[in-house]
Amino acid sequence: MAVISRRKLETALPHRTQATGLLGAGVRLAAVRAVNLGAGIALTVLLAGALGADGYGQYLFALALAQILAMPVLAGLPTLVVRETAVARATNDRATLRGLRRWAFGLVAGTSGLLGLAALGWALVAAPTGGGAGVALLAVPLVAGLGFLRVAASLLQGYEKPLAGALPDGALRPLLLLAFVALALAAGGLSPAGAMALHAGAVAGALAWTLLAMARLARAPAAAHPRYAARAWLRSLLPLSLITAAALVNARLDLLMLGVLEGPESVAVYGIAAQIAGTALIGRQIVATVLQPRLARLWAAGARDELQALATRAARLAALSVAGAALAVALAGPPAIEALVGPAFATAAPLAVFLCVGLLVVAATGPADALLNMAGHEMATVKAVAAGAALNAALNAVLIPAFATPGAAAASVVSLALAHLLLARAAATRLGIRTWAR
Secondary structure (H helix, E strand, O other), X not given: OHHHHHHXXXXXXXXXXXXHHHHHHHHHHXXXXXXXXXXXXXXXXXXXXXXXXXXXXXXXXXXXXXHHHOHHHHOOXXXXXXXXXXXXXXXXXXXXXXXXXXXXXXXXXXXXXXXXXXXXXXXXXXXXXXXXXXXXXXXXXXXXXXXXXXXXXXXXXXXXXXXXXXXXXHHHHHHHHHHHHHHHHHHOOOOHHHHHHHHXXXXXXXXXXXXXXXXXXXXXXXXXXXXXXXXXXXXXXXHHHHHHXXXXXXXXXXXXXXXXXXXXXXXXXXXXXXXXXXXHHHXXXXXXXXXXXXXHHHHHHOOHHHHHHHHHHHHHHXXXXXXXXXXXXXXXXXXXXXXXXOHHHOOHHHHXXXXXXXXXXXXXXXXXXXXXXXXXXXXXXXXXXXXXXXXXXXXXXXXXXXXXXHHHHHHHHHHHHHHHHHHHHHHHHHHOOOOOOO
C-alpha cells in the first residue's frame, strides 16, 4: 500500500514539480546521448576511413540485418517489460515482478537460439557472395546479445531508473566499440568482418554491466513466489512486436533496398545522412524514455489532467530540440562532413537536411505512440506504424530506381509524417489526450 500512496501523492503534485523532475532526468539522459553522439561520430570517422565506402557499406548492411533478425526477440518485449514493471510496482505486486523477469529472459533465450539458426541458414544460402557473406554471418552473435541487453535495460527503466537503463546501450556499448576499433586500427588494420566481431564484443561487455546494475538496483524479491500472467503478456506482446517490427522496417528498409538496388556506396552515403539526421530526435527519445513508466502509472490512476500536461510539455520540448538540431545540420553543410569522413560522403549533407523535415513532424506530434502503448491501446499504434511502413516500402520501390538516395530520403520523410499524424489522431480520439505541440 505504501507504493500506491506514493503514486497518488505524485499524481497530485503541481505541474511545476513534475516538470522539474522531468527536466532533471532529461538532462542526465542528454549527457548519455551526448556521449553516444560523440562516440558515434568518432566511430563513423574511423570506420568510414578505415573500411572505405564499399567496406563501410558492407558493415552497415550486416548491422541492419542483425537488427531486423533480432525483431522477434526485441520487438515489443522491452516496451511490455517497462509497462508491466511499472504497473506491478505501483500495486506492490512482488510475485508478478519476479515472474515477469524470469519469463522475459526465458523468452529471449529460447527465441534467440532459433533465430541464430535461421540467420546462419540465410547467410549461407542467400547472403551476398564474397566478403559480404562473411560479414553477414557475424550478425548472428549480435541477436542474442542485443535481446538480453535491451530487456535488462527495460527492467531498470520500469523501476523508474532511466539513467541506469540508458547507460549500457547509450554510452557503454559505443564507448567499448570505439575503444576496440581504435585498438584494432593501432594494431594494423580492420576489415568489415572484424568490425562486426568487435561490435559483438562491445554488446557482451555492456550486457555484463547491465546485469550487475540490475542485480543491485532492481533486485527481485526473493521471498515472493513468481506469478506468471503469460497469456495476458503474450496477448499484448503480439501487437507491441508488430509495432517494433514495422518501425524497424520503416527505419532500415531504405538502407536494405539501397544495398540491393544501388550498391554499398549508396548505402554508405545514405547511412551517414540518416545518422546525422537521427541526432535531431535525441530530445524526443530522451523525453519518451523518462515518460513511459510515468504514463503507465498516471493512466492507471485516471490522472487525465496530468497526462495532458505531460504530453503538451513533451511535444514542445521535442519540437524545439529537433528544430535546433535541424538548423545546426543545415548550417554545418557539406564542409563539415567532408572534413570528418572525406569528400566521397559530401552528398550526405543535403540528404540529412531533407530527412530532418520529416523528423520535425514526428517531434511536433508529441509522445502519442508511448501514451497509446502505456495505456494498453497498442493496436492503434500497430495500425499507424504499419501504414507508414507499407507506404515506405512502396515509395522506396518506386523512388530508389528513379532517384537513388534522394528517392529513399523522400520515401522516409513522407512515411514518417503519415505514421505520426495517425498516432496523434488516435491518441486524441481514443484517450482524449492531445499530444501535439501547441
